[in-house]
Amino acid sequence: MSNQTLSRRHFLKTSGLIGGGVVVAVALPGCAFQGPHPIEVADSGFVPNAFLQITPDNNVIFYCPSDEMGQGIRTGLATIVGEELDVDPATMLVKAAGSHEDYNNPEFGVQGTGGSNAVRVFYEPLRQVGADTRALLLNAASLELGIPSDQLRTDRGFVIVGDNRYPYGDFVETASTLEMPVASPLKAPSDFQYIGADAPRIDALAKATGTASFGIDADLPGMVYAVVVRPPVAGSKALKYDDSAARVAPGVQAIVPVSSGIAVIAEGYWQANQAAKKLTVVWEENALSAVTSQQVRRDLKTALDADDDTESTHEGDPDKAFAAADMILETDYYAPFLAHAPMEPLNATLHITEDGAELWTGVQFVGAAQGVLERLTGLPRGDIKIHNQFLGGGFGRRATLSHIVEVAEIAMSIDKPVQLLWSREDDLRHGFYRPAAMMKIKATTDEEGRVTAWQARRSGANITAQTMKNALPGVLPSMPTSLLNGLVGVMDYVFDNWAVDGSSVEGLHETYSLPSYRVSHASVDHGLPTTFWRSVGHSYTSFAVESMMDELAEARQIDPVALRLKNLEGKPRMQNVVAQAGKLMADMSVPETHHLGFAAHSSFGTDVAQIAEVSVTNGNIRVHKVTCVVDCGLAVNPDIVRAQLEGAVMFALTATLYGQIDLDGGAVVQSNFHNYPILRMNESPAVDVVIINSDTPPTGIGEPGVPPLAPAVANAVYRATGQRLRDLPLQLT
Amino acid sequence: MITFSLNGDSVSFTGDPNTPLLWVIRDEFKLKGSKFGCGAGLCGACTMHLDGSAIKTCVLPVAAAADKAVTTIEGLGNPEALHPLQSAWVEHNVPQCGYCQSGQIMAAAALIAEKPGASGDDIDQAMSGNICRCGCYPRIKAAILSVAGSALGYDATAVEARS
Numbered sequence: 009m010s011n012q013t014l015s016r017r018h019f020l021k022t023s024g025l026i027g028g029g030v031v032v033a034v035a036l037p038g039c040a041f042q043g044p045h046p047i048e049v050a051d052s053g054f055v056p057n058a059f060l061q062i063t064p065d066n067n068v069i070f071y072c073p074s075d076e077m078g079q080g081i082r083t084g085l086a087t088i089v090g091e092e093l094d095v096d097p098a099t100m101l102v103k104a105a106g107s108h109e110d111y112n113n114p115e116f117g118v119q120g121t122g123g124s125n126a127v128r129v130f131y132e133p134l135r136q137v138g139a140d141t142r143a144l145l146l147n148a149a150s151l152e153l154g155i156p157s158d159q160l161r162t163d164r165g166f167v168i169v170g171d172n173r174y175p176y177g178d179f180v181e182t183a184s185t186l187e188m189p190v191a192s193p194l195k196a197p198s199d200f201q202y203i204g205a206d207a208p209r210i211d212a213l214a215k216a217t218g219t220a221s222f223g224i225d226a227d228l229p230g231m232v233y234a235v236v237v238r239p240p241v242a243g244s245k246a247l248k249y250d251d252s253a254a255r256v257a258p259g260v261q262a263i264v265p266v267s268s269g270i271a272v273i274a275e276g277y278w279q280a281n282q283a284a285k286k287l288t289v290v291w292e293e294n295a296l297s298a299v300t301s302q303q304v305r306r307d308l309k310t311a312l313d314a315d316d317d318t319e320s321t322h323e324g325d326p327d328k329a330f331a332a333a334d335m336i337l338e339t340d341y342y343a344p345f346l347a348h349a350p351m352e353p354l355n356a357t358l359h360i361t362e363d364g365a366e367l368w369t370g371v372q373f374v375g376a377a378q379g380v381l382e383r384l385t386g387l388p389r390g391d392i393k394i395h396n397q398f399l400g401g402g403f404g405r406r407a408t409l410s411h412i413v414e415v416a417e418i419a420m421s422i423d424k425p426v427q428l429l430w431s432r433e434d435d436l437r438h439g440f441y442r443p444a445a446m447m448k449i450k451a452t453t454d455e456e457g458r459v460t461a462w463q464a465r466r467s468g469a470n471i472t473a474q475t476m477k478n479a480l481p482g483v484l485p486s487m488p489t490s491l492l493n494g495l496v497g498v499m500d501y502v503f504d505n506w507a508v509d510g511s512s513v514e515g516l517h518e519t520y521s522l523p524s525y526r527v528s529h530a531s532v533d534h535g536l537p538t539t540f541w542r543s544v545g546h547s548y549t550s551f552a553v554e555s556m557m558d559e560l561a562e563a564r565q566i567d568p569v570a571l572r573l574k575n576l577e578g579k580p581r582m583q584n585v586v587a588q589a590g591k592l593m594a595d596m597s598v599p600e601t602h603h604l605g606f607a608a609h610s611s612f613g614t615d616v617a618q619i620a621e622v623s624v625t626n627g628n629i630r631v632h633k634v635t636c637v638v639d640c641g642l643a644v645n646p647d648i649v650r651a652q653l654e655g656a657v658m659f660a661l662t663a664t665l666y667g668q669i670d671l672d673g674g675a676v677v678q679s680n681f682h683n684y685p686i687l688r689m690n691e692s693p694a695v696d697v698v699i700i701n702s703d704t705p706p707t708g709i710g711e712p713g714v715p716p717l718a719p720a721v722a723n724a725v726y727r728a729t730g731q732r733l734r735d736l737p738l739q740l741t
Numbered sequence: 742m743i744t745f746s747l748n749g750d751s752v753s754f755t756g757d758p759n760t761p762l763l764w765v766i767r768d769e770f771k772l773k774g775s776k777f778g779c780g781a782g783l784c785g786a787c788t789m790h791l792d793g794s795a796i797k798t799c800v801l802p803v804a805a806a807a808d809k810a811v812t813t814i815e816g817l818g819n820p821e822a823l824h825p826l827q828s829a830w831v832e833h834n835v836p837q838c839g840y841c842q843s844g845q846i847m848a849a850a851a852l853i854a855e856k857p858g859a860s861g862d863d864i865d866q867a868m869s870g871n872i873c874r875c876g877c878y879p880r881i882k883a884a885i886l887s888v889a890g891s892a893l894g895y896d897a898t899a900v901e902a903r904s
Binding site for chain 1: 757760761780815820823830835837838842843864872874876877878880881882
């Protein structure tokens, strides 16, 4: 199997796959693969380099290139490929794809899931895969039945001739001898049966019965368990450690230093967990060791007040417009560090043998995970198999490789399969965080509320260089470490001095049509690791921008929705979203003690407006209901779109009311859900979602529901109390 | 040796009696449906039934289960024979990442067993010990209400929406 080669961009192959049948792989643009075809042989079955497999008994298996972390991508992409293949996605078996270039995210150039892009970037290519495969089956049916293919039609996995229905599976043998059609015509959206219709999630049954398999559920014969004792301050190294008590604790097999700390390996997780508490370690101090949250806030403010930041982008001449203004608002907004806290703590199970390595985990960056194992183990890439499982939450946290690097170092020290498991304390204290951000917005409008000048500045740590530091060893597995470090150093230097990391300032101006603006940035990095957190820079920039829009409306005594509409000329999609949401808001009748707040924000190609219904009692902010209006282009599965908005509201409300990672002596203070609270059912609002009807290609939906929530709530709190809260989380004085 | 009933079968455990029940069930008896979320009884991902009551097993020493009946998600129902709550979970498209859902369903099942016609307030109270980071709360509540409503003979979801 492993010696078969691929020589064409579009190929067709029969094989001894379990179940047999046709396997179709269509390399996506820019990632055509040449060379040996590493079909993976795992005890769970074969994981071929292919999107579709049709068995002779007419089972359709779809190998999903994107990682399922709750966003519904397995259902979404199965719907897209099933539409053109003419197979009901509910009848497909959907599996996580193995690790292979053919599954690369077309925009990332590496296999991975993030940036709310999966439906958008796979929409056309997977429709083409479905259409070409259907055309192939029709050609085969035509040959076998002796009927011209234009007289055949298909229906839900069957070829139809008159009253006769032939399962696709009848034709896979013949299909395997034919050339794969290319560029087969796609359906007109008006002919869609599955795209655009509500349908059950493909994974709902497994997840309602405890049978869905997550990384933590991997269980190999002879497997041992590892926990890692990590430094209280990120990046600090162990100067010395005493493991005499831990070493003799029940079940302990080994104690080994790894690059992130000291690993304790035992027969059972609980034994490893208990033994780790007996370890005493002296950690070095580093630059982060003296840092407190108060200092971070102070340093970020000082950096903005110093006024020597780097320009990101500008339009027109805001200074001239400010000089002519009769009213200028200039205000600081602040957002703290945040942890992702996915419900499934990070874990990874690795088995290294003479023949290769097999990894069971949940990761948003399969390609880089494979690369980092290649780098660390020295094994050929084709001998490293990744069994990516359902992810028990991602939110960006699983786009980092910390758990993969750790498990590799541990597994290389012991001749057994090993499962690494982080505790919740590990998760909150040793994470990669949404960076803290100070934003200063200076703005003015004409008397009608049209913004005439806008200056938006942000200070804080950058995400891209930090994330690259973590990811590059996996993305570029062959590059020597010294060169990698040099590359990351250059990136840091560039972002500190010359250019602005787009992730740091995204959302500071894009939602509106502003005739003159300037966006700039001051990099301030205290050394706490940072990375993408659901909606990334938008998660804080929207708070500043949308609070300011309400502040401008008040200064001009204009309705906040009307003011926004005046600044959306040339942005018809958002203009419509805001107008629709504004109408809904105008028609809402709420109890006297409830107040409404509005916000809108564009991110990941999608426009969202939200109306928060809020009351304040004894200083406690309660959000009763959130109404969302969203234009995400064509909603492939509207019910999943609604679910993503509902979930985004809850995720963002946690950050709005509670979310805060504090530093004391460089160490993260929060440790578990008692001091890093997550919104619970009794605090959760009702959520209404209105999806704008659209047949334009789909845009992102996993993240865009997050940004507008915090400012919508803050704007409602202002109406309720007269207090303008400019710091997150929102706390009344 | 600690003996208890696990989903109707008598089982024994000879290891450390302080081991939390969760790890005994997952690692010794290989039932992986119950999840580890916090190790401190704060999130409910590990919820099982002990003699019919919902309990957080990441902080419950296995010794506390001696001679009692433990029910896990695997014992509540399975894909071929679903508990009514599991059917409701599927009908309402409840799960997102799905990691917390076993615990959510076990907490809900204990509530419904005790109060078949549970109200929205009952549900809020009984379910506030279970965190869902994906924020599936509106659907979890709707799914439980639909089961509670059938016990009462009406559509409780609609009633709740009007209240």
